[in-house]
Structure formats: C-alpha cells, structure tokens
Amino acid sequence: xxxxxxxxxxxxxxxxxxxxxxxxxxxxxxxxxxxxxxxxxxxxxxxxxxxxxxxxxxxxxxxxxxxxxxxxxxxxxxxxxxxxxxxxxxxxxxxxxxxxxxxxxxxxxxxxxxxxxxxxxxxxxxxxxxxxxxxxxxxxxxxxxxxxxxxxxxxxxxxxxxxxxxxxxxxxxxxxxxxxxxxxxxxxxxxxxxxxxxxxxxxxxxxxxxxxxxxxxxxxxxxxxxxxxxxxxxxxxx
Numbered sequence: 611x612x613x614x615x616x617x618x619x620x621x622x623x624x625x626x627x628x629x630x631x632x633x634x635x636x637x638x639x640x641x642x643x644x645x646x647x648x649x650x651x652x653x654x655x656x657x658x659x660x661x662x663x664x665x666x667x668x669x670x671x672x673x674x675x676x677x678x679x680x681x682x683x684x685x686x687x688x689x690x691x692x693x694x695x696x697x698x699x700x701x702x703x704x705x706x707x708x709x710x711x712x713x714x715x716x717x718x719x720x721x722x723x724x725x726x727x728x729x730x731x732x733x734x735x736x737x738x739x740x741x742x743x744x745x746x747x748x749x750x751x752x753x754x755x756x757x758x759x760x761x762x763x764x765x766x767x768x769x770x771x772x773x774x775x776x777x778x779x780x781x782x783x784x785x786x787x788x789x790x791x792x793x794x795x796x797x798x799x800x801x802x803x804x805x806x807x808x809x810x811x812x813x814x815x816x817x818x819x820x821x822x823x824x825x826x827x828x829x830x831x832x833x834x835x836x837x838x839x840x841x842x843x844x845x846x847x848x
Contacts (some may be wrong), residue, residue: 650748650757652812659745661757663812664693668828668844669705673788676839686734686773686788691844699744699761701790703771706736732778738771740790756809759830763792763806794832794840807833 649655654663668691673684688707692700742764748757771787774780796804810830831841 649750656746656748656757658697659747660695660697661746661748662695664744664746664810664828665695667692667847669847670788670842671845672843674841676835676841677837684788686736689736689788689790690847691791691842693744697743697745699742699791701740701792703736703738703773703787706734706771706773706788708734732775734773735776736771736773736787738769738787740769740771740792741767742792744791756811758833759791759808759810760805761792761808762804763790789840791830791842795834795836797834809833 650661650663652663654661670687670689670691672687674681675684676682686706686708688705688709690700690702690705692702740763743762745760746757747760748754771790773787791808792806794806797807798804808830810828812828826846828844828846829842830844832839
C-alpha cells in the first residue's frame with residue numbers, strides 16, 4: 611500500500627512537470643469572443659475583464675493536485691499572487707516556505723485535503739516570479755457555474771522559479787515548487803489564442819457586496835481535470 615501511494619505521488623508530479631514545461635512556452639496575445647462584463651455570483655461587476663474583488667495581494671496557503679478522488683498537497687506554500695487592476699498578475703516565490711501551514715482553510719470546502727506530501731528535509735529558500743495577464747470571464751446565462759479566469763504567462767518577463775535548501779546551492783527537486791497560475795494544460799493549444807482556464811469563488815460567509823474587497827478567502831481551481839486538476843487556497847494580505 612505504501613509503495614502504491616509512493617508510485618502514485620511520483621506519477622502525479624511527473625505528469626504535472628510536463629505541463630509546467632508546456633505552459634512556460636510563449637503564448638501570443640489572447641482574443642476571445644466572450645462576455646467580459648457582468649455581475650458575478652458574489653455581486654461584483656466584471657468590467658473589461660477585471661473583477662475588482664480579485665485586485666490585491668494574496669498569500670497562497672495551500673496548493674494541491676487532484677485526480678480520481680485522490681489529493682496530493684504540494685509541500686511548499688507562502689508564495690504571493692498579486693493581481694492589478696490592469697489585468698496583469700505576478701506570482702512571487704520569495705516567501706515560499708516549507709514551514710508549518712495554516713490549518714483553518716475553509717474556502718469553498720469543495721475538497722478536504724486528506725493526504726500530505728513529504729516535506730523537504732531542509733529549510734527552503736525560493737526565488738523567481740511568474741508574470742502574465744489574467745482575464746475574468748462571467749456569463750450570467752446559466753452556462754457557467756462559477757466565474758472563470760483565463761491566464762497567459764509572459765515568458766519573457768518571468769523568471770523561472772527555483773527552490774533551494776537555505777544556505778545551499780543545491781536545488782530541491784524543481785518540480786516541487788508550487789505551480790503558479792498559468793502553469794497547466796492550455797485550452798486551444800495549437801491555435802492562435804491558447805490560455806489556461808480556471809474557476810474561482812470567494813468566501814461568501816463574510817462577503818458584503820457594498821465593500822467588494824472586504825473578504826479574505828479565495829479558492830481557484832483549473833477547469834480541466836486531465837491529466838490532473840490543480841486547486842489553490844489563498845488569503846488576502848492587502
């Protein structure tokens with residue numbers, strides 16, 4: 611049984627590593643025939659592809675991959691996702707760590723984490739950042755259950771992330787770094803406009819429509835589950 615779990619873990623990480631490489635290729639500008647304006651389920655209004663509730667800095671509490679009911683949690687956390695009102699984003703790894711993680715993750719509660727990945731045996735020091743464009747999409751016509759995020763990585767502006775043991779030049783398994791938004795299996799691969807698609811929801815229990823940035827918990831997950839689905843739990847910093 612332990613050997614099966616070990617093999618399953620390595621298969622998942624190997625599969626996802628392939629898509630990290632695919633996703634880091636250069637994508638052209640995105641053009642879409644979709645409705646970029648609309649009132650979301652959490653009562654914010656998307657305008658020109660920007661949802662004001664997402665603007666700000668978010669700490670990544672936990673990232674996990676899911677396949678056929680199995681969940682594997684990435685060992686590192688603490689990277690920062692920054693979303694600007696221009697539609698640009700930055701995924702900063704400088705605070706990535708393998709220290710004790712938050713235990714009060716309740717966003718959406720669609721998947722309850724049930725399996726912990728092995729944590730690196732050293733204190734980690736991460737570096738690098740992923741920069742790109744993010745477009746919020748919502749069609750209030752029963753065709754969508756959740757708003758979507760269409761993400762494109764700007765390879766030229768990004769720095770490939772690395773995780774090292776602190777005070778060491780040794781890289782700790784490069785594919786163990788928390789994958790940023792935009793690293794996954796693209797939609798429309800091979801076309802002029804490939805992108806990575808995600809859905810997202812906020813913690814509605816503490817959300818007030820009159821103050822659309824006055825909530826703290828966010829959940830983002832990839833729309834595709836082939837070969838795996840990736841899910842992020844985030845908390846608002848500012």
